Amino acid sequence: MSTTTTNPGPARGPIDHEVRDQVIVAATEHFRLYGYEKTTVSDLAKAIGFSKAYIYKFFESKQAIGELICANCLREVETDVRRAIDGVDRPPEKLRRMFKMAVESSLRLFFEDRKLYDIAASAATERWQAARSYEERIQAMLQDILRQGRETGEFERKTPLDEAAGAIYLVMRPYLNPLLLQYSLDHTDDAPAQLSSLVLRSLSP
Known part of the structure; x- marks a missing residue:
């Protein structure tokens, strides 16, 4: 299944496509393995090596990531x-x-x-x-x-x-x-x- 983003979605801070794509790739893998409900933004931050606060610069919530x-x-x-x-x-x-x-x-x-x-x-x-x-x-x-x-x-x-x-x-x-x-x-x-x-x-x- 492709992980290329199809629309910008809700975002905060500067638009950095590379970082956003990293978040989407990591989220897709976590959701595929553990499910949407069991994955937290903290899990995604740890997988990518960013802080949770930094991810929130690009997505206002976990649902915004799930929407994409x-x-x-x-x-x-x-x-x-x-x-x-x-x-x-x-x-x-x-x-x-x-x-x-x-x-x-x-x-x-x-x-x-x-x-x-x-x-x-x-x-x-x-x-x-x-x-x-x-x-x-x-x-x-x-x-x-x-x-x-x-x-x-x-x-x-x-x-x-x-x-x-x-x-x-x-x-x-x-x-x-x-x-x-x-x-x-x-x-x-x-x-x-x-x-x-x-x-x-x-x-x-």
Whole structure:
């Protein structure tokens, strides 16, 4: 899992990307090994060789560090989904691939980096900004696919675009939302194909 930061996040003092990246790398490793709840800012300071006060120059809290790591986790899922839909031309196939890759990428994070996945689950529970932004970007992708399908005549045009995208996101949400995925594991083999087919039938003009 990549540890490259995706946005500046809350910061105090001079912006020093090298130090911030060191903190994120150390935090990612500690969270991966011990979990978010069991890791303190003091633990991170000791691992990096800085004082706790110095870390607070760059991050206002442990949650601010967790937010950035969570954003990185969710960005990887989003990148996988974007790559999958960009690989095909027709909107219906884009939608099928979006369902399929969203589940596959989320499961990969769930099983390979479970403790980091738990941060994303916490973010979803507490509605951190990273989780809200992720949902907004996924819905924007859906709107774009729907818009293309309407332009090609493959999707119906009566339902307001934002309403249609919102409804489809609710269908996908049990497999996209880190908090809900753990309760949907028994259906991940068949759900992407079945749900995307159902949605596509509802979109027929």
